[in-house]
Amino acid sequence: MSKKTATDGAKPCVVLGISGSIAAYKAAEIASALTKAGVDLRVIMTASATKLVQPQTFFTLSRNPVVTSLWETPEWEPEHVAMAERAALLVIAPATANILAKMAHGIADDALSSYVVSHDGPVMVAPAMNPRMWKQAAVQANVEILKARGVQFLGPDCGIVACGDVGVGRFVAPAVVVNAVRAQLEARKLAAALAADGVRFKKRRIVVSAGPTREALDPVRCLTNRSSGKMGYALASVAAQAGHEVVLVSGPTALPRPAGCRIVEVESAEEMAAAVKAEFAKADLLIMSAAPADYRPAHAAASKIKKSGAALTLNLEPTEDILGSIAKSKKAGQKVAGFAAETERVAEFARAKLQKKKLDWIVANDVSRADIGFDSEQNEVEVHTAAGATIGMPKMDKLALAARLLALFLRG
């Protein structure tokens, strides 16, 4: 059935379902972040959820009326049907064992479960419950039913839950839910852009590298750089939400793990080189957005270097140029995109790297600007292609830029 309004309007509509887990208070952070990100957020709460957090909280944070009952609708049309016409995505966070059971079996006996059976778009759930409940055979059977229907699970995490028990069942960090929702909305734009150009969806294996590396000087000190990993994480999130098989090779970062990706954590440039090469052997596309160190200490001291008062000279040796090595082993059909972080003569240096590293694309950005690039939420880039074209992309949010870049990389 066609929708009255999808995400093409000014604001994409997302329905946030909140069920009765004590983690319901964390949904306030999700509602606040999504509204600030420009989402038309519609909240539906179960009766149990309203015992834990007031609907007024979500009314204020979403700037929209909150649905708590099937019977208090001001319109002739049931609210759950009207919302289903508009919504691009349903996310239930937190999701209790009860709502998962109702979803798995099509039970529609309150506003949220009735909405679930009206919704025909993508669905995400972030379960939150006691680890013994999560392990229960009936709960796991329901989880399997929902996964088989394409419901995306965000967590649960392993850790201490509210009652003090330790195990799998903890609600994921709110930032994980926010990031997955925003990446899914960008993935929809990516799909629309490709479809408009007649490009049919084909599932690809994509390796994305992200973040800095750490090169040990001694057991407590290291050489690193200011890469935050945000651009690489955004690319991995959007590619995964678009339905591709994504491996994220990540240096140390403080970012929430993107949903739907396999993550290989590395520390040094040597570890990153090994991981990227192993993963790229089975992949269609490598996006090398990491900032691996170009040099490492020639010898890492086995114990902490003590200060002597005298000057200290570090002896550094070059690390492997990962993209340089990849270029030599690249098989027909495999594509590679690199990044060029420059502080001067940006286009000239970027084009030289494109040729030297035999890349299909290089994404160039000026890291001397404080408003874009390293650690910023936004980026403005120019993409140079092996065929000699230059495509300018204006300043935008890194998730939106990720969708634009992927539209370019996945065209072929």
Ligand code: CTP
């Ligand atoms: N890169 C790599 N291996 C390294 C260093 C960089 O694969 N040891 C990759 C980066 O991930 C990026 C591209 O090469 O995709 C360009 O990185 P950049 O740091 O801009 O350039 P370098 O080749 O290191 O050259 P320079 O530092 O002299 O600018």
